[in-house]
Amino acid sequence: MTMTAASVGPQRYQERYPARPEAATQARRDIALALETWGLPHLSFAAEQIVTELVANAVEHTDAATVGASITRTGEGSARIVVTDTSRTRPTPVVPPADAEHGRGLLLVDALADDWGSELVHGGKRMWAELRTDAKP
Template sequence: MTMTAASVGPQRYQERYPAKLEAASQARRDITLALKTWGLLHLVDAAEQIVTELVANAVEHTDAATVGVSITRTGEESARIVVTDTSRTRPTPAVPSADAEHGRGLLLVEALAHGWGSEVVHGGKRVWADLLADRER
């Protein structure tokens, strides 16, 4: 008789952080650890920048007490980052002037992610970004 392990679903990591400036660095560290554990080292640089921007936006532009962060492995070489908060206002990329010091975060997310978006959900919103290996783009 041959036995095989039952699938238990995708690999996933999630955490909630107090909505403070330190949340972005904590989330970046945790997301990096998850990707390294899964052997997805090639996604780390983009993931670090994306999660930093999305968490910083949630902290700076909402009155949420906590920010939720998750990463789910969606394929052999891909993952999805999700950041949640209690605001129902969906983010939109700004059009900053050339000398502006802020306002480029979502443009960076758009450039680094294979795709990104947001949706209003019960209790707030969810902002997601998909990461793929270069050869899958």
């Protein structure tokens, strides 16, 4: 992956991944590298957890052939993560039973992001999460 800073406008990195379990790991590494390149390593922990959850959800819960992931630097200390897939079903957070091994991904996103949500778009949906310097730990 090659990173170049935009001379004008926001810095942005985006990629499409085959919808396989390893896509979450690849997206996580790419997003972390973008943040490091932009001098925002303090956002990496939250960003890595969020992109991992959103990509894993898209792989596991949709029949998409590919999943898109992007990160855009939106300010001096802020960034926006976007994950796209071809499903038109918007996820909803649930509180799973205490002994459940799965089902907490969106609760984690909610805990780590300053804001997050989903939008239906042409051809599927977009999940997004905002991170700022004062992001929740």
